[in-house]
Amino acid sequence: MNGAWNWIWKGGGIVLLAYVILRGFSTPLQPGLVTAAPSQLKLGMQTVTLTAAGQPFGKEGASLSEFTVVLRAGDQLLKTETQEVQPHGITVAVNVPGVLPSRALDAFVFTPSAGTLFLGNACFVEEAAKGDIPTSYVANKPDESTPQLGFSFPFQPNIIESIRNLLWHVPMWFSMFFIMGLGFVASLGQLRTGKVMWDLRAEAAVRTGLLFGLLGLATGSLWARWTWGAWWVSDPQLNGALVTVLLYSGYLILRSAMGDDDRVGRLAAVYNVFAFVMLVILLMVLPRYTESLHPGKDGNPGFNKYDLDNSLRAVFYPAVIGWGSLCYWMYTLRLRMNRIAYSLLSR
Amino acid sequence: MFALTLLNSLEGFFFGSGKAHVVTGVALIILAGLAIALWRMDRRLSRLEAESKESHR
Structure with missing residues (x-):
């Protein structure tokens, strides 16, 4: 009896650790944004590329209209136009107005299957004056999708x-x-x-x-x-x-x-x-x-x-x-x- | 993050993979620690075996 119990907890522990190591290294990480380039924006028209880590958030051949990027200054949203989607990145054209509620911009990427990705203080606009975004630059908040990511570990910035x-x-x-x-x-x-x-x-x-x-x-x-x-x-x-x-x-x-x-x-x-x-x-x-x-x-x-x-x-x-x-x-x-x-x- | 990969090779190794290699490092530390502990236990057991042989003589 004692011998059998010994086998169970020792063997069981090893089996559990094998499971943990396999699962721990093979489970994909949920996608999340890590960088924006350039991080310093000028006024006017320019392109910004957001790069993500973790499992891909976009599929090959996905249509650009399914991905929306919105930049947030203070509590107001600035619209962008999606130009290219890659498995781990998205490039958008943005027209930066001369007036913004905040010089720091947060980025939101709305994806069809990976939910909404967020990067706080993604870009800075040094030259912007303080004030409300002009109406023609303002974005409407897009619909959020429910993430369909399967078994995956949560993305945490920095970690x-x-x-x-x-x-x-x-x-x-x-x-x-x-x-x-x-x-x-x-x-x-x-x-x-x-x-x-x-x-x-x-x-x-x-x-x-x-x-x-x-x-x-x-x-x-x-x-x-x-x-x-x-x-x-x-x-x-x-x-x-x-x-x-x-x-x-x-x-x-x-x-x-x-x-x-x-x-x-x-x-x-x-x-x-x-x-x-x-x-x-x-x-x-x-x-x-x-x-x-x-x-x-x-x-x-x-x-x-x-x-x-x-x-x-x-x-x-x-x-x-x-x-x-x-x-x-x-x-x-x-x-x-x-x-x-x-x-x-x-x- | 990716700007940091250029600083030096060690930073690049740990940051460049989305910090996945930090996990590799942590796993290696633990394996090395367990190996050292086993090694020390092995040595102590050898000493005990030698002592017990002597006392049986």
């Missing part, structure tokens, strides 16, 4: 394709919470019973959790570099994660500093209980009350419900379970090593 990191970076932290929680329970067991078997468990849990925490920091840092522009930003969520990892490193330092002292188990257990309480405060409580660049400020330190749509959920939840089972597997291996080491020591 773009790296939304797939959700399946790698975030489960590292979930796995760490899970295994540190296990270590917390083990340390409580050690304090209550004083038995060494609980101490061996706590030590294995902290070592495994630290590995996943370090991976979470390293992957988060790489992701931050290409979304926020810096390897590290001083931010409550990020600093909280760093302090948590350092605290748990302190646990290992404490253990090695005490060597073979008989009190090591008890002291380490006290420290570990304290470390887990700090983890909950630093990573789950404090970020909810502070401003942060990191997503998920509305009651959840992960992505909020608007960021995490159904297509992501279908891959994200298996990812959490898959990485969690891999993490638990590594924990059991460390625990078995700890037991062997202990039995050799006490022989």
